[in-house]
Structures are given as structure tokens and as C-alpha cells.
Amino acid sequence: MIQKLIANIKKTNAPIVVGLDPMLSYVPEQVQKKAYAEFGETLEGAAEAIWQFNKEIIDHTYDLIPAVKPQVAMYEQFGVPGMAAFKKTVDYCKEKGLVVIGDIKRGDIGSTSAAYATGHLGRVQIGSKSYVPFDEDFVTVNPYLGSDGVNPFIDVCKEEKKGLFILVKTSNPSSGEFQDQLIDGKPLYELVGERVAQWGESCMGEEYSYIGAVVGATYPEMGKALRKIMPKSYILVPGYGAQGGKGKDLVHFFNEDGLGAIVNSSRGIIAAYKQEAYAKFGPEHFGEASRAAVEAMVADISSALESR
Numbered sequence: 449m450i451q452k453l454i455a456n457i458k459k460t461n462a463p464i465v466v467g468l469d470p471m472l473s474y475v476p477e478q479v480q481k482k483a484y485a486e487f488g489e490t491l492e493g494a495a496e497a498i499w500q501f502n503k504e505i506i507d508h509t510y511d512l513i514p515a516v517k518p519q520v521a522m523y524e525q526f527g528v529p530g531m532a533a534f535k536k537t538v539d540y541c542k543e544k545g546l547v548v549i550g551d552i553k554r555g556d557i558g559s560t561s562a563a564y565a566t567g568h569l570g571r572v573q574i575g576s577k578s579y580v581p582f583d584e585d586f587v588t589v590n591p592y593l594g595s596d597g598v599n600p601f602i603d604v605c606k607e608e609k610k611g612l613f614i615l616v617k618t619s620n621p622s623s624g625e626f627q628d629q630l631i632d633g634k635p636l637y638e639l640v641g642e643r644v645a646q647w648g649e650s651c652m653g654e655e656y657s658y659i660g661a662v663v664g665a666t667y668p669e670m671g672k673a674l675r676k677i678m679p680k681s682y683i684l685v686p687g688y689g690a691q692g693g694k695g696k697d698l699v700h701f702f703n704e705d706g707l708g709a710i711v712n713s714s715r716g717i718i719a720a721y722k723q724e725a726y727a728k729f730g731p732e733h734f735g736e737a738s739r740a741a742v743e744a745m746v747a748d749i750s751s752a753l754e755s756r
Contacts, residue, residue, distance in 0.1 A: 449585045449610045450653040450660075450682065453547045454707060456514030462746045463702070465549060465684070465737075466509060467714025468502050468537060469519040474502045474719040476731035480721065495529035498522075500541035501734075502537045505718055506544060508735035512742050515547035517684075517712055538584055548584045549613065549684065555590030555597050562600040572603040586611040588662060588684070591640055592626075597646065602659065605651060611682075614647075616640045616674060619664025619687030637670065641677040648681050655682050656708065665697055672700035675708070683709045689716030689745070695752035706753060717741045 457463050472480065472494060480497045487493035506516070517543075522533035541548050554564040568587050571578040575586045591598050591614050601612055616685035617627055617637040627637045641661060648657030657680050663671050665687035675683065683701050688694075688711050701709040721734040729737035 449547065450656050450658050452585070452722075453515060453611075453682070453710070454653075454656065456545070456547055457707065457710065460512060460514050461750070462513055462742075463707070463710050463749060464513060464742070465515040465517045465710050465712045465743055466505070466513055466516045466742065467519060467551070467686075467712050467718050468505070468541075468718065469517075469522045469551075469714040470498045470501050470718060471522060472497065474715065474722075475564065476721070476734050478732065479504075488672075490529075491526050492529045495523075495526045495533040496524070498530070499533040499536050501718075502533075503540060503736045504735040506537075506541060506546075508739040509717075509742050510541075510544040510546055511543070512739065512746065513546065515549055516541050517551050517714075518551040519551040519714070523735065535582060536583060542583070542585075550582065550584030552584075553588050553590050553615065554601075555593050557593050557596040558600075561597050561602075565601040565604040569601070570608055570611045581676040584610075586613055586660070588613045588615065590615050592644070595643075602647060602651060607660050608658070609613075611651075611660060613660045613662050613682075613684040614640070614644050616644060616661040616678075617663045617667055617670050621665045623664070635670075638673065638677060641674045644681055645678045648678070652680065654678070660684060662686065665701075668697040668700060671698075675700055675703070679703065681708075684713045685709055686714075689713045695748035695750075698749060699752050699756040702753060711745075711749060713741075713745055717745070 475497050479500050483497035484493045487496050523530040538548050550568050566572050567581045568584050589612050595600050628635050644661045648659035651658040660682035662684045663674050665685045685701050720727050721737035726737040
């Protein structure tokens with residue numbers, strides 16, 4: 449699957465991923481009203497509003513982008529109907545040719561980890577038949593339970609030719625409470641990066657591994673160090689835009705070939721119509737506002753990479 453991601457990035461010339469992290473506060477009133485008219489002010493109504501919101505954004509951006517990253521918690525909060533909307537979103541994005549990164553941040557051990565891997569990346573056997581439950585192409589994984597938590601995901605990735613993005617240095621302000629702690633003179637995030645590189649050696653594509661890393665845009669100097677530690681790992685970079693990251697902050701996340709990183713923006717794109725820069729579109733044309741925000745993000749990152 450890493451080869452498809454790279455191919456999509458080359459085709460679009462856009463090393464970005466749109467985070468489909470919908471909250472009801474992002475969904476324009478007309479979309480909510482239509483969903484509630486059909487399903488009532490219920491979990492089903494909320495899930496329908498989320499799905500229709502996603503679909504409009506996908507329809508206006510799929511030709512510009514290589515991948516999407518739905519955050520599962522935004523769907524789980526609406527219970528079973530929300531998870532049905534998550535699955536509909538995954539399937540629709542794949543129909544449009546997009547790579548889907550399931551942002552699930554799972555981190556457990558043994559049979560529990562194996563079950564998460566099966567549910568999101570693999571196949572579940574039921575009698576004589578097998579099924580693919582959610583069928584994302586990549587998922588995010590929390591490694592802080594060690595190899596016991598990661599190896600079951602790697603096993604499924606090898607079987608299904610899918611991939612992982614393992615949390616190494618996250619973009620949130622308090623990440624340093626644990627991730628920056630020194631162990632034998634090295635910060636913990638560097639030790640995790642070294643292990644990601646080791647795991648990746650057993651899951652190589654043509655140039656890059658199926659095992660990537662999550663490194664926040666808000667820590668560009670750390671990203672520079674981690675790029676050297678994980679030269680064959682793709683880096684998923686959250687923290688662009690709404691969290692403060694800019695194109696100029698990101699150049700060190702990329703290799704000299706212009707590849708090796710994919711930058712995420714979530715509310716900066718899906719809620720673009722709420723921003724002053726895109727207010728002219730209004731909530732009635734929120735999909736067009738999202739498209740304009742994607743175009744601006746691509747231009748920002750491309751300019752930064754060209755001038756480095």
C-alpha cells in the first residue's frame with residue numbers, strides 16, 4: 449500500500465492528507481436540518497449529517513489529494529450509527545481512489561492487539577467465509593506497550609500489504625512530558641524512532657517501508673533529527689495550519705527526493721468555510737471552501753520545498 453500512497457502523491461503533486469475529523473459544530477446548519485428531517489435528532493441523524501458532510505468535502509477535493517485520515521473517535525461518539533458512517537466514509541474514499549489512513553491510535557497487547565489489527569486492516573474468519581470489517585489502508589498505532597502491541601499489526605500488514613504510522617513525537621503541547629525524557633542521554637522519541645526504523649526493515653516496499661511514523665509539525669527540529677533516524681519510513685505530519693505548523697516548518701520532514709512525508713490538515717480544511725479567508729463561500733458552499741483550502745495548503749508546501 450505504500451506504493452499506492454507514493455503513486456498518488458506523485459500524481460497529485462500534493463504530499464498532504466485531509467483529516468476527516470467531523471464534529472457537529474463543523475457541519476453547516478442546512479446539512480444538519482436535512483439529516484434530522486429524515487432521522488430525527490438522534491444518533492442516526494447525527495451520523496447521517498456527518499456522512500453527508502464528509503461526502504461533500506470528498507467530492508470537492510478527491511482529485512487534488514492522495515489520501516484522507518478519518519479520526520475514529522469523531523465517529524465513535526455517535527455509537528453504532530457513527531461507526532456505520534465511518535465505514536461508509538472509508539468505502540467512499542476508496543471508491544474515489546484515495547488511500548485511507550484510519551486514525552485509530554490503538555495500543556494494546558496480545559490477542560487484543562491482534563483483534564484491533566484484524567478489525568481495521570485485516571480479515572476476520574466466520575465459518576467458511578472471511579470478511580474485511582473496516583478495511584483501511586493504514587492505521588495509526590501507539591507503541592508505548594512495546595513490541596507486543598505493534599507486532600500483531602505488523603503481521604497483518606505483511607499479509608494484507610497494508611501499513612502503519614506509529615506515534616513517535618506527537619504535536620500536542622504536553623507530549624514532552626513523556627516523549628522528551630532522556631534515557632541514556634537520548635530522548636525517548638528518538639529511541640522509538642530507532643525501533644520504527646528496525647520494524648520497517650522487515651516491511652519494505654520499493655523505496656520506503658510500510659511502517660511509518662507520526663511526527664508533529666510543531667516540532668520541526670525534532671523532525672529533522674527523526675528524518676535521519678528513519679530514512680526509509682514515511683512520516684505522517686500532523687499539526688499543520690490550525691495547530692500552528694507552516695510549510696516552511698516542514699521541509700526537513702522530507703527527503704531529498706521530495707518524498708518521505710505526508711502532511712495532515714483537519715479542521716483547517718473541513719471547516720475552512722468558518723475561516724475569514726474563505727468566508728466568501730459561506731456555509732452553503734462549504735465543499736468549495738475546503739477545495740480552496742486544499743489548494744492553498746498544496747501551494748504553501750510546494751513553495752517551501754522548492755525554496756529549500
